[in-house]
Amino acid sequence: MNGCSWEKLLVVRFGSLGDIIHTLPAVATIKYNFPKLHIAWVIEPRWRPILEENPFIDEILEFDRGDWRRAWSTIRLLRHRRFDAAIDFQGLIKSALVARLSGADHVMGFHRSQLRERWAALLYSEQVGATALHVVDRNLQFAAAIGASQPLVVFPIGPGVPEGELPAGQFILAAPFSGWRAKEWPLERYEELGELVRRRLDCPLVLNASWEWRDKVPRLRDCWWHFSSVNGLIHATRRATAVVGTDSGPLHLAAALGKPGVAIFGPTDPRRNGPYTDRMIVLRSPSARTTYKRLRSYHPSMLEIGVQEVFDALLRALASVNSAGGASE
Template sequence: MSMHESLENILIIKPSSLGDIVLALPALTALRKAFPDAKISWLIRPEFAPLIENHPHLTDVIIFERKLLGKAWFHPYAFASLLSLIRRLRRDKFDAVIDLQGLFRTASLAWLSGCKKRFGIANAREFAHIFYSHKVAPDTDCVHLVDYYLKIIRAAGASETLAHFVLPQDPAAADSIRRLLTSHGIRPDNYAVFIPGSAHSDKCWPTQRFAALADKISSRFHVSIVAAGTESESDTIEDLKNLANVPIANLAGQTSISELAALLKAARLVVSNDTGPGHIAAALSVPLVMIFGRSNPARVAPYARPQCVAAIEADNRGLETDSSDPKHDIKAVTSGQVYQKVCEQMNP
């Protein structure tokens, strides 16, 4: 694409997951800087939409009901909903579609939109690359997803692509979190947040180690401990409470995405598995320790913050997304390693 060609109507396709959406936020900001007058839309699953609603660099949010649309081949209502979405995309007449998901369903939607300029991941799974007019290969010397997404944005015509994380601020959510913390007897300016759960059990650092860490942090830094997560993770947090010798507030399932962001933003420290809330904390630049197992930290660690990573061989895993090497099991990350990282974050 010519450097002088301006885009007026851009669609970003990145429906999920929460952490990956956070890592794509710098791409949105880079697009807005490159094309200040463009309409920029984002196709996203409904459960993650609150993260980007009212984003200052976004014009429109298009909801992608993946669970419903996945039934389109046998369910009449789902098929009608899919046709409605396709009509909506074609009606919008995008002059660039950027698929950062790289799956068959998202790449095919890019093609079905009727847009002629479709940018995507060169080695996308499920043969998704066949739907792209512009296939962008990752750099072999820089594997972080933020950098890769920004490279795709440059292919679409953006020239200045420094990584800036912008998250919408919600004053009402911040007020809600202050009330919630106060109801648990916690000062809203003196707490640490633990994220002990994950959608993948092999990404979960052992609960008993979180409990021991809570005791140490509470004793040394005199902060209250809050544990957050989805409602399904409440049992994990209850186990954490029972194992710890200090009080832990269980906020699982009690926060919206906006409230979760507000909770993380005001924390003195966040300790998290490699999961969505941890990536929100990273984007907010709060003191953070993120614990990695099989996931390659070089790809998804807090961007430009290597001091936040607790992992085995964090910088020596090559280009692979995940490792099957037993030495990279999350249980191999010791309590001492994580506590040292915590001390470095609390005493920079």
């Protein structure tokens, strides 16, 4: 496999937010090493704002799984593009199928032993084994396997747009919801954290959630709910003084934007899925045991992380950034 002989490359990574962000450096590396290579990224419509204005991507194609007519139209468009190669960074049967249906000469993905859905490997013409632990580094190894030997670790993120109401001044941002309940920290603890943030830092704790949560969330004392799409989340994160989060897309977005803060981890391994930055403090109970089962209740290890522990870590993260010359925008 050698990308220098290709003219067109298709990247398949539909979602979700954190996984897309963790793929950005690999794609930037490929473009950096092969600047004449036309790179198209097929993605779910809701995540498109992440890729907008990315200088390492030539084309963004939307794949709407909820509308089979639009999805099939995208498949026809992919076949018309005549890609030399397609890389499935997602590792699912649905993403591998789109890569295969694109008609690309080379359809590549990670080795079947490293896939969430191993049957996806049957649709690949080539497989790449990765030895790195963190997902970002694994994706970079994939880029190296096709000849992109000079890594470029950057996270180009779209600008976002203002949505919903935000405080006029400084605020701490948190996103309490994630892909599944086991990775979350109880909502009532954000209420306690909000009281500490207001009293000790003299600013509000803003809780971001998608619009679908607007009529479902409880009122929390000392917390400011902010509802938005991904565009609004990007804007809010850029404005935030610091971020508190769990293993979820908003946390990885904050890390990519260079924000300081606290990452609360439990069942998932921060060595593999943690924030890819040195500006965040990771908290994880010593008793935590790694599992990626999508359980519908809080993982016990998440309950072992106390509010005061999170607030103290937030103070350390802010102090570290202040001593280094300020937070990133």
